[in-house]
Amino acid sequence: MNIKKTFTALVAATTFSGALAAEELSVAATPVPHAEILEHVKPMLAEQGVELDVKVFTDYVQPNIQVDQERMDANFFQHQPYLDEFNDGRGTDLVTVTGVHVEPFGAYSNKIDSLEDLKEGAVVAIPNDPTNGGRALLLLQKAGLITLEDDSKITATPRDIADNPRNLDFKELEAATLPRILNQVDMALINTNYALEAGLNPTEDALVIEGSDSPYVNILVARPDNKDSDAMKKLAEALNSESVRKFILNSYEGAVVPAF
Template sequence: MKKFGLLLSSVLLTGALAACGDDSSSGDKTLDEKKLVIGVTAGPHEQIVEVAKEVAAKDGLEVELKVFSDYILPNTALSEGDLDANSYQHEPFLNTFNEDHGTDLVPVGKTILNPMGVYSDKYKSMDDLPDGATFGLPNDPTNGARALYILEENGFIKIKEDKRETASIYDIEENPKNLKFIELEAAQIPKQLSEVDAAAINTNFALAAGISPKADSILLESSNSPYVNYVVVRAENKDDPTIQKFVKAYQSEEVKQFIEEEFQGSVLPSWDE
C-alpha cells in the first residue's frame, strides 16, 4: 500500500507539473507568424483588405477574412480571440465600445477615412435649406455626434464647448437655420432621404445605395476629421511583428492606388495624413 501511495503521489505531482506547463504555454500571446484572421465589415473595408491580403501574401503572410454585417460583432469576436485583428472602425467608436464592454482593444495603424456626407433630394446646397428644415442624422451616439461635428465645422450650428466630442442634438447652443433634427437608424437613412430636407449618411451606406459621396453630397467631411479608421487588435498584441507586417501591407502603395482608383475620392487613404 505504501508503494502504491508513493506511486499515486508521483503521478499526481507529475500531472500537476504538466498542468502548470500547459498554463504557461496558453498564456503565450504571440500570434501565428504565418497567418492572421482579420475581421472586416462588408463593403469598402472588405474590398480594401482583399488587396492588402494579396500584398501580405508576397511577404509570406496568409490573411483570412471574416466578414460581418454589423459594427459590434467584429469587436466582440476580437476580444474573445476569434479574430487576430479587425479593420472597420474609427477611434471614437472604439473608445465607446471599450468603455461599454470593459474590453482593451487598441488601434495600431491608420487605414482609411470614409468621409460622412450630407445629402438632399430637394436642395443643391446647405445654404439652400429653408428655415426650419428637417435634418436626418444617425441615432447612434458616435455617428450622431460626427454628423453634428460636420455641421459645426461648416458654421451651420454651434455645439456647447464641453460637449463637442460626445455631442447630441441636446448640446446645440446655436442653430441659425432652426434645423429640426430627426434621429434615424443609420442603415435606413438612404431609403428615408426623400422624407427629410437633408441628412447625414455614413459612406458605406451611401455607396451601398448607389450614392457617391464625392459627386452627390452637398457637404462632405474634411480630411482632418478625427474619424479616421484603424487596424485594431487586443492590447497584448499591439507590438506583435505579424500584426506590424499586416499593417505594412495595408499601408502599401498598391493598396493606396487601389483606393484612389476604385473609390474616386469617396474613400480616402489616411496613413500619409
C-alpha cells in the same frame, strides 16, 4: 533502403510542414471600402505566409465584440473616437494597430440641391452612436446650420445644440439604415462606407463634406495580446503600402483618402 521512396516521403513531409506554417488571420470588416482594401492585400500577405480571412459585417457593434471575444483576430471599420467610446461603454480594451485612411463624412439629400434650400423645421437624420452623431453635428456647425454649446465636443448630441435657427428636427438612427431612409427625410448625415455601398458619390453628391484634415482616421484594431504578432505586423505593413495607397486613390477618386 529505397532511397527514392525516402526522398519522396521527405519532400511530402516538407511540403505538408510548409502548408501548416501558413498562419491564418481573421479580420472583421464593413464591405466598402474596408473589405475591398483587405481583399487587395490578400495576395501580398499570402506571399508572406499569412492567410487572410475577411468576414464582412454591416454594423458597427459586432466587429468589436467578435474581436474582444476572440472569435476574430482583428477588425477594420472604425475610427479612434468610436473605438474609445466603445471601450469606455463596453469595458473592452481593444487597441489600434495602425491608421489606414479617412472617409470624409458628408450630408446627402434626395429633396434639396444645396444647404440653402433646407427649410424651417426640416427633418435631418444623423447616426445614433455618440461619436458619429457628434461628428455629424460638428459638420453641420462648420456649415453654419447650428451652434453647439461646446464646439469641440466629439460626442455631442442634439441636446448639446445651443442655437438652431432653422429649427431643424433631428432624428437619431442606426448609421447603416441612413441611406435607406434618405427619401423619408430632408437630409441625412451618412458615413462614407455606407454612402458608397448605396451608390452615392461623396465628392459629387454630398451637400457638405469634411475636408482632408478630418481627424477620423479609419484604423486596424486588435487585442493587446495579439496586436504585436508577426501576422498582424505584416497586415499593418501591407495596409500602409504604396500598393494600397494607389488602390485607394484609383478606386475611390477622393471619397476615401490615404492617411499614411
